[in-house]
Amino acid sequence: SQQGEEDPQALSIQEGENATMNCSYKTSINNLQWYRQNSGRGLVHLILIRSNEREKHSGRLRVTLDTSKKSSSLLITASRAADTASYFCATDGGGGSYIPTFGRGTSLIVHP
Amino acid sequence: NAGVTQTPKFQVLKTGQSMTLQCAQDMNHEYMSWYRQDPGMGLRLIHYSVGAGITDQGEVPNGYNVSRSTTEDFPLRLLSAAPSQTSVYFCASLWPGGYGYTFGSGTRLTVV
Numbered sequence: 001s002q003q004g005e006e007d008p009q010a011l012s013i014q015e016g017e018n019a020t021m022n023c024s025y026k027t028s029i030n031n032l033q034w035y036r037q038n039s040g041r042g043l044v045h046l047i048l049i050r051s052n053e054r055e056k057h058s059g060r061l062r063v064t065l066d067t068s069k070k071s072s073s074l075l076i077t078a079s080r081a082a083d084t085a086s087y088f089c090a091t092d093g094g095g096g097s098y099i100p101t102f103g104r105g106t107s108l109i110v111h112p
Numbered sequence: 113n114a115g116v117t118q119t120p121k122f123q124v125l126k127t128g129q130s131m132t133l134q135c136a137q138d139m140n141h142e143y144m145s146w147y148r149q150d151p152g153m154g155l156r157l158i159h160y161s162v163g164a165g166i167t168d169q170g171e172v173p174n175g176y177n178v179s180r181s182t183t184e185d186f187p188l189r190l191l192s193a194a195p196s197q198t199s200v201y202f203c204a205s206l207w208p209g210g211y212g213y214t215f216g217s218g219t220r221l222t223v224v
Contacts, residue, residue, distance in 0.1 A: 030210060031210065031211070033211075033212055033213075035213075041217065041218070042202055042215035042216055042217045042218050043155075043202070043204075043213070043215045044215070045212040045213060045214070048211050048212055088154065088155070090213075092210055098143065098206065098209070098210030099143065099145060099157065099160050099170075099206070099210075100206075100210070100213065101157060101171070102147070102154050102155040102156075103154055104152065104153060104154035105154055
């Protein structure tokens with residue numbers, strides 16, 4: 001079964017708006033990662049946040065992590081049409097388990 | 113370019129046929145994994161390996177075999193293809209410390 005679950009399943013916004021996606025997970029983790037998948041392509045690693053971190057930034061991406069609620073959010077600011085893709089969170093099993101498991105993803109469409 | 117190479121990109125099989133999906137990485141990573149991606153299901157872990165000679169089952173291992181004779185190669189074998197194995201298959205190589213995956217470009221498999 002999936003460890004992480006993204007919400008919403010689909011998101012449609014206009015270029016320039018911010019996009020927020022959420023991820024909830026079930027067990028303790030070492031770290032949480034976000035990936036992007038363009039249609040017909042493999043997944044590309046975006047950002048990792050460790051379990052002892054609360055917020056991380058990378059360019060227009062902002063990730064937060066709340067381990068007490070077992071949830072994370074990915075914010076893409078000033079979205080562009082090129083951000084249209086599916087976004088997945090991935091969590092490991094905590095402890096010595098490093099193999100990530102993935103949620104079902106959020107499909108983001110950014111209209112020009 | 114360093115990365116993960118998957119072959120073939122597309123394959124059509126008849127029910128009952130067997131085949132091997134190839135995966136090779138040139139980053140000297142210990143951890144490698146195979147996932148399948150189905151619409152609405154996200155990525156599900158089939159098998160993984162933590163080093164040459166060591167493999168283990170993931171969430172959906174039935175009908176698949178793996179071996180890891182070298183660090184570079186991690187082939188996935190379909191023993192007797194079934195229509196339920198129609199999917200997109202991704203191989204991934206995990207960075208040391210579990211900080212992220214590099215994914216291959218995928219194999220789109222159709223079983224008729």
